[in-house]
Amino acid sequence: MAKAFVVDLGATFAKCAFFEKDEVQLKFEYPTSDRKNILERIVEEAFKKADENKIDIKTLDFIGIAVCGIVDNKTGTVIYSTNLGWKNYPVKAILQELFNNKNVVVLNDAKSATFGEWSRGLNKEPNSMALFTIGTGIGGGAIFDRDLVFGDNTGLPSEPGHGGGFQNEIECGCGLKGCVEPISSATGIERALREQGKVSKGELGKRYKELGDDLHIIDIADLFLGGDQEVIDIFYKALEPLAKIISVLIHFFDISIIVIGGGPSNLGEPLMELIRKQLKHYVLPDFYEKLNLVQTSLRGLVGNWGVYEYGKSAFNLK
Ligand SMILES: [Zn+2]
DSSP: OOEEEEEEEOSSEEEEEEEETTEEEEEEEEEOSSOTTHHHHHHHHHHHHHHHTTOOGGGOSEEEEEESSEEETTTTEEEEETTTTEEEEOHHHHHHHHHTOSOEEEEEHHHHHHHHIIIIISTTOSSOEEEEEESSSEEEEEEETTEEOOOSSSSOOOOTTSOSOOOSSOOOTTSOSSOSHHHHSHHHHHHHHHHHHHHOOSHHHHHHHHHGGGOOHHHHHHHHHTTOHHHHHHHHHHTHHHHHHHHHHHHHHOOSOEEEESGGGGGOHHHHHHHHHHHHHHSOHHHHHTOOEEEOSOOSSHHHHHHHHHHHHHTTOO
């Protein structure tokens, strides 16, 4: 039975967990706002926690990490991470040395969330799946033929937020026109809520008056769920570019299940219903009838579970 230490390294904190026999044995969080020697400090904390809890680091089968950035999966190098300020950073080699263990797996965070959702949330049942996360940007990943998609040319898939020309309103930070991300991400939705908040005579206007540009999705979740039409219309419009890219994917690959994650997915079924309503304009009836679009079922440690499960298969562990 596999024993592992797994980190999901994000821009504000790292979620860390020791796994044993498919259970989380111990978990802790570590702030990452100070990026200096961040890997070394997390590992130091892990050794301390292991010691306090009588976990023997020497018996770990592998160490895994999910990183918010572009990862070269063959070498375990982080090619680029804006959030962490890394460029060509040899994460695998550093962790191998710190843990004195050659079994290290490094995954991009969207890919690890995808694998976590497929293996734990969906019990590896569907043969194909696509995950879209609505967050600061739009992340995502795919399972095809029961395997995580790593790409076959650049090795850099999991960037569904960019390209495609799915909207003509806002230029993306990446420099391309028409990306999904500036409109359909949580950042994009919040931008639209604030814009409308400025002129709204309804509840949204009142909330905006109170909070100004500190108005976030969480502050109007009750309005959305309570059926405030002005707020629902903003979401509906913002989700259109996302629906367009999902439509392309469905028609091309006939993916069996589409999973929606990220903060706004906590709005649950009403949000899924809005995406389905948008998809109705963009998906052929034969495909639409069989559309299976759901919110993520795993919370919190989905990235850690993804790396753990991926590591188990990579190192042939039960
Ligand atoms: Zn872009």
